[in-house]
Amino acid sequence: MSRLRVGLLSNPTAALGTAHRVGRQVGHLLRLAGISVVDLSGPSASVARARALEVRDTLTALVVVGGDGTVSLGAEIVADSPVRLGIVPAGSGNDFARALGLPLNDPEESVRILLHALSRPVVAVDAIEILAAGEHALPHRSVALGNVNLGFDALVNARANSSGRARSFRYTTAVLRELPAFTPLPYWLEIDGGERIELDATLVTLSNSGTFGGGMRVVPDARLEDGSLELVTLEKVGRQELLRFFPRVFRGTHTSVDGFGIRPVREVTVGLRHGRSLRCYADGEPRALLPITARLLPGAVRLLADVSSGGSS
Template sequence: MSRLRVGLLSNPTAALGTARRVGRQVGDLLRLAGISVVDLSGPSAHVARARAEEVRDTLTALVVVGGDGTVALGAEIVAGSPVRLGIVPAGSGNDLARALGLPLNDPEESTRILLHALSRPVVTVDAIEVVSTGEHALPHRSIALGNVNLGFDALVNARANSSQHSHTVRYKTAVLRELPAFKPFPYWIEVDGGPRQELDASIVTISNSGIFGGGMRIAPQARLDDSSLELITLEGIGRAELLRFFPRVFRGTHTSVPGFAIRPVREVTIGLRHGRALRAYSDGEARTLLPLTARILPGAVRLLADLTPEDAS
């Protein structure tokens, strides 16, 4: 193992600074196991990305320590390359880690999994490519592994990100604060190159992992390795029904709600017919304004983990 070189990228702000401490611990454990570790962490995502991209081709793996946004950053850096992505959950939501069945708040077990995976065959997962498609949009491309949120869930994500409470508390609080003034968005949508359709929906999510919002299994049958995305929509419900919808997602009883639908897709282009501007969120981070195109990138990311059907669904 002494020939293996691993990059370590910790988010200094994730979980109120906990990720930085966890990153140091993981780095020490990897070195004790004989791994050559180079710390690529920086004061910002921009700096960390630049450091990682500079040495990426010399790495066996890139290990990211943080939440879903940090995982997405790591995926952008390694997507399409031979470098494998290792994940140590140390954020607030950790939804991608939940989808993979990775241990939360356990740096020692996380490191053991990384070391075990380094000696195992390569596992690949799909990614979501998100591209700005507006007439006057600046070129913008990002990668997500979990979800792209485009409706009420995006507004909640934006508000929750500004809170200092725990993820569960701030997500619930954000739902309650966004709800009184919310109205369904008037979308247009093109699926897999088909004709343009119109829909007025409260929730539109493009999902790869099936989990968002700190453990809500919005698409219970979603898999990370099936070369398909799930287009999730919720139409035709009022504010009171929308408030009752989210607890049902935690219980797994939401799929029978009238107006809720899931369908497999490979590419979706979506925008608003009129009204307010809407910014998409993916894996917890603000992305481009609508309109945008999201498409599947099959097997784009090599992972340092064992992917079983139970983990991927």
């Protein structure tokens, strides 16, 4: 019998309960392979987090079953620890899994990849830590693996999360519903300790994986292990141009659009001028109200995956 001990955390609500069913199947397959499995799933993210942190130091790996929010929860639990993170995509968006090139809707192949990776050298990827201060301070450490959305994309994410449609359709629908009333937002930014700058922008996104919104390739050449984050901005684009912009992002052909920019950064603080209020989203989940600071955590998460074969590399 293997001495490997793996925690299993599945989201009971992801993809209308599909993730919970897939989680049971994954646990069964891992046990058949001789792995000791402890189920850490709970009725809420806070309960699952508490259970996992209590036993984290006894685990070889933590396997999460769900969408991007569940992957982000797993990253928060294992970041800066020796515990490796395994991913079985079973959510509605699965953008981080897409970036890695992991199979979707195939639990058996997912488990095969996990078992193979357990015998391979450790693969470490970067993460993003999100910090907020004062009354907006977060109740626990906030870590993302994919993206931190800070503009029109955050507003769309909020609207999409309230829809019952499939992820790609609800994101597109949310874009169309959010667009008529949208105007560029008045930002201030401090990048890598530099002086404060101001800009009016439609998109401000901090990207690690390069993919969001159910397959939008916002940074086509993003790499998860390069020790850098990409600050994405889109300025001087009106409503009609924005409507034409998003379909191009799915194809990754948007980078030549006037006003679109990508800048490598390690830390950025973002706020809004004129008393405007906006909640940032990270890996599909609501985080803190602006202003926030997001910073690179180089090599903070050890994955049970082969990053070299992923879509981001």
